[in-house]
Amino acid sequence: MSYRIIICGFFCLMLQSAPEKKSFVRIDDQRGYRYIFTNSIPNHLHGSFPNRNNPNRISKIKRVYKVKSKPLVAKNTVPVAHYLFGVAINGIPFDPGTAEFWQRNRHSGWRYEALSGKINLGLDMNNAHVQPNGMYHYHGIPWQWLTKKVTTPDVTLVGYAADGFPIYALYGYKNNEISKMRSSYKIKKGMRKSGPRGYYDGTFVADYIYAANTGDLDECNGKFGVTPEYPQGTYHYYLTEDFPFVPRFFKGTPDFTFKKQKKGHRPQKSLSSQEKLLGKHFRHCRYCHELIRNNNLRIGRPPQWHKVPSAILQKIKTHAKNQQD
Template sequence: MNISKLHPLLLLIIFLISCNSTDNDIIEEDDDQEIITDNCYTDQALDSSRGLCDVTLPYTNNFEETTSSTVRIISTNSIPNHDVGLFGAVQGSLNPNAITEQSEVYHITLTPTISSELTSLLSSTGPAYSFGVLLNGVELDPVAAEPFPHEGFDSPNANWEWNLEALNVNLGLDCTNAHVQPTGKYHYHGTPTSFLEHLNISNQEMTLIGYAADGFPIYYRYAYANANSSSSEVIEMTSSYQLKSGNRPGDGITAPCDVYNGIYTNDYEYVEGLGSLDESNGRTGVTPEYPEGIYYYIITEDFPSIPRYFRGTPSDDFRI
């Protein structure tokens, strides 16, 4: 056909049909493959709001720490030593699970060693470990059980590579970044604000606040500028994680799409040397309790707040 001899109106119609054929959200490449365009988006929203902490519990905090020659033993009822948010089956509660006393005993090695590989708190089938326990007996448990596509943690379609980040979505956390499991256990997903206020944390000294499941100590935010000198000034430690740039690679069906914004834990990436801490949000150095030096973790204000990896071997008492 000689296109130059076609009527101008017919040429215009052919041009419009050709343009429209490539302007769909989903382009059929073949019978079993689809390419999703940039119009894919997520229905999850950033939300860092927190509930009040204006409820005094009818329980007393019970925390006991003993040691043998090799093991630190922490016994606790998991009741915090501060006020909490409103939880339980009442109007206005942050989630429907009421806080109840627990009976927890943690055995933590006194001689932790660094392993050749990191152990993640999150496995391919869901949360594997809580991170540790504070000196008030309450667990640090940062990983939510909220995998994509948000049909429930026991969904056969659960993609645990993309798990909601508890600190950046509305999971009913109170002012101290904590909420309650269906079992009634109160636990922290991020910086335990009220607990730290109770300790009257200073920015002029290192403050031990708990122990990780692998036995290494946990400090809050501040450490010696020179890791090998307790006479050096105390400064704020910084995370080496940052938000990824661009868009998630998912199709919106088997994995999320849209821009990396912190809704998912996997929206963040570790960049060696970006901050003062390693991939496990820790480093090796001297501390007031360990003047000979030890590996220790830091809870930071920025992501990940509570570490998501162990440098040592975690105790099975923290297994989820």
């Protein structure tokens, strides 16, 4: 237990909760494909959601993920970007990326790293939290689930990537022995020349660089080799203690069932001038954010004001007007 607290430290200071709803997952192999049926409910203890830094509640979301039973390596690596990286054998997805950027500018190129310790996203003891749509998902090694599943170091299958290749956690075979796998990513040396400036320190994804042959794994945080499930050998990924934690590139071609679903927000040009001013105020107003969180509201980004009860919306409008005056 103690090492899990050290790893999670900054993120896990919240109560553990047993699943409120029953988890469901089924994995079927049919005609060259592997189908993972899930209701997206975790089958293990999880943090308390909503919480101060993650205002979303876990919801039952029925999904069917599809991957090739015998995946092929693609000509070029594919960034995870707009895909979920994969899905655990318990039906919970792996999603390493965050929606948070330096100065809230997603065009800046400076995306915050979820497990940097520099930003609090309300993650629990499984390095997980909840999307606005209610989807519980992992940003790193799901420690509570994994340590219940495996009590001694072992080569443990934990899921399948969107391209079909298997995902293992922490340990793999090296020189015919079970060893902890080391990633080949390092923090860059020196100072950032743009954006937030300052020294590279792992706060942002762009603070890291792939340094070939410095670890056990390639740019996709995987390697070719044998595993208990694939005695003839296969390409396979690893979840690691260090960056990238969850791989950021695919070795194969991801299936469309892992594509992140975008909600249909109205384009910015259709917003009224009042809505634009309200949105601008809301981005920087701690009082208004607390108001939304305390009422367990999910209003999206940019804010969809029609989802806010009139009494609360009026409070936000009044606060915005008072701040402007």
